[in-house]
Amino acid sequence: MELSHLVEALRAEALDAALTDDGQIVVNLPSSRDQLILGPSRGGSEPRLFWQRRTFLGTRTNECGYLEWTAAPEPVVGAILGYARSPGLTGPQYGPVLDALRSNGLDAAIVTTSGGCHLICVHLADGTQLIVGAPESLPPQLSQVTGWLVRHRGPGDRSTVVYHSAPSSGSASAPSSSSASQDHDPGAANGGPDIHLMAKHVARYVTEAGLRHDGHRPLTTPAPEQEVTARSLSRLLGELVQLPRHQDELDNPGGALITITERDGTSTRTTEIPAELVSRMYSVLFSMLTVMRPYDE
Numbered sequence: 001m002e003l004s005h006l007v008e009a010l011r012a013e014a015l016d017a018a019l020t021d022d023g024q025i026v027v028n029l030p031s032s033r034d035q036l037i038l039g040p041s042r043g044g045s046e047p048r049l050f051w052q053r054r055t056f057l058g059t060r061t062n063e064c065g066y067l068e069w070t071a072a073p074e075p076v077v078g079a080i081l082g083y084a085r086s087p088g089l090t091g092p093q094y095g096p097v098l099d100a101l102r103s104n105g106l107d108a109a110i111v112t113t114s115g116g117c118h119l120i121c122v123h124l125a126d127g128t129q130l131i132v133g134a135p136e137s138l139p140p141q142l143s144q145v146t147g148w149l150v151r152h153r154g155p156g157d158r159s160t161v162v163y164h165s166a167p168s169s170g171s172a173s174a175p176s177s178s179s180a181s182q183d184h185d186p187g188a189a190n191g192g193p194d195i196h197l198m199a200k201h202v203a204r205y206v207t208e209a210g211l212r213h214d215g216h217r218p219l220t221t222p223a224p225e226q227e228v229t230a231r232s233l234s235r236l237l238g239e240l241v242q243l244p245r246h247q248d249e250l251d252n253p254g255g256a257l258i259t260i261t262e263r264d265g266t267s268t269r270t271t272e273i274p275a276e277l278v279s280r281m282y283s284v285l286f287s288m289l290t291v292m293r294p295y296d297e
Contacts (some may be wrong), residue, residue: 093138
């Protein structure tokens with residue numbers, strides 16, 4: 001195998017490789033400015049390639065080894081790709097992302113896919129997972145991230161979009177309409193590559209969905225009917241409107257009236273509720289609506 005052929009094969013895999021005048025191959029590692037230096041080994045009975053990692057300043061490191069000098073470049077290219085894209089080199093780039101997720105109570109880690117790419121995975125207590133991409137696999141450098149795509153993956157390979165701030169192919173500022181319609185929070189689309197905004201939205205999703213399911217069932221399945229039904233909600237509202245009316249306490253700006261009736265219009269019951277309770281009910285109902293959106297796909 002000619003070294004020039006190996007360089008061409010490396011470039012075909014999108015690696016920045018060059019052949020120097022003194023017969024060495026220099027591969028610029030995509031996750032940093034460090035370099036992988038390869039050259040013919042001077043010792044041994046079988047021809048081998050010696051490799052060593054050097055810092056961007058040219059300083060030799062202790063990371064080195066040998067590769068068999070095969071007739072075809074594929075085995076050598078595979079070994080170099082595996083090293084260049086290893087979690088040990090890519091992972092440190094995403095330390096700030098892992099820290100942001102962990103500070104919000106999410107145990108996140110870098111995982112390698114079957115294709116050798118990297119994603120961030122959060123294992124939830126109910127056995128489901130959050131998969132974080134940018135928007136697909138993670139690029140070699142955190143600075144290359146233009147937005148995030150977070151999916152909640154549950155049983156049966158069902159998944160739903162939790163967060164989407166990655167720009168579409170036709171726009172640098174907005175997600176595609178097909179993905180935006182699945183967003184857990186429309187405001188999430190404005191976050192771009194912001195790490196802390198993404199982590200905050202994802203943590204809020206987990207909290208709200210966990211409350212909805214009492215923390216016991218997979219978050220991607222509907223709540224059992226016996227938990228919350230239209231009848232139980234109607235009963236609770238009925239109890240609310242039958243509470244004594246305290247005019248002096250309840251008649252204040254921002255309050256509201258709640259009136260419910262039977263299906264045929266009889267048994268009308270009305271009560272006033274204070275502004276503070278109106279605000280609380282709005283927050284609860286809005287949060288539930290937000291949580292329910294991904295389940296309506």
